[in-house]
Amino acid sequence: MTTDRILESWSETTSVAVQGRDILAIQDTSEIKSKTTAKNRRDLGEIGKGNIHGLLLHAMVAVDADTGHCLGWVDGDIRTRQGQRDTCHTDRPLADKETKPWVETARKGTAILSEARRITVLAEAERDIYAALVLIDREGPFVLTRSARDRRLRNGHSLYEEVASWPIGATDFLEIQAQSGRAARAAQVELRFGEVTLRRPDKTEPDMPEQCTLRVEEVANPIHQRRPNRLSGASSPHGRLACYPKPGRSSECTASAG
Incomplete structure (x- = not known):
């Protein structure tokens, strides 16, 4: 065998x-x-x-x-x-x-x-690899990957700067389970979403495309964003998802906190 x-x-x-x-x-x-x-x-x-x-x-x-x-x-x-x-x-x-x-x-x-x-x-975030982002056929499956790094965009901005500039698309509450001595609670989250075009990193396979366009959704606790040194990602929901929607399916892209 x-x-x-x-x-x-x-x-x-x-x-x-x-x-x-x-x-x-x-x-x-x-x-x-x-x-x-x-x-x-x-x-x-x-x-x-x-x-x-x-x-x-x-x-x-x-x-x-x-x-x-x-x-x-x-x-x-x-x-x-x-x-x-x-x-x-x-x-x-x-x-x-x-x-x-x-x-x-x-x-x-x-x-x-x-x-x-x-x-x-x-x-998971380990799949946030430029080669992985571009090798899946855009006509193929719907892909959701947690963002692991602040990539450079074709417009000269960074990914996280770009996302932070987007308007809030929706707000909601998530039930956070008790952990590390903290009681269970409801956390307010804000949703931002939009489309970005990544620039090929300097250190990647030379045959990779020079750019890659995908959708990004961010779920973040507004307190976490204002006081990033006070709350860690483990205690406050904050996640960015890189999404590959099929043509005509962008509205189906859903997010979860990471």
């Missing part, structure tokens, strides 16, 4: 189960710890902060958007690190980066889910 065969088997029943359904294709990376000794690392690379060893598992699962039921694994990547790298991450091609699975899993996964009525790819 090979790793490729294991990954291939994940989709055999899922591709059938998603037919005609509205699907959330959720992807993320997990670190799988394994017991090793200094004399026997079992060919496993470093994970975490480098003091433990194991595997890196990047996986996509399919969830029925209407019922919330998980329909199965879709695709993924299983690997282990092979020592320290001498070349800086930003100087390596996408094929040689740990971020590659975010691109390839989404590409292969949407093909596997092609019989679904609609596909929405959901990903």
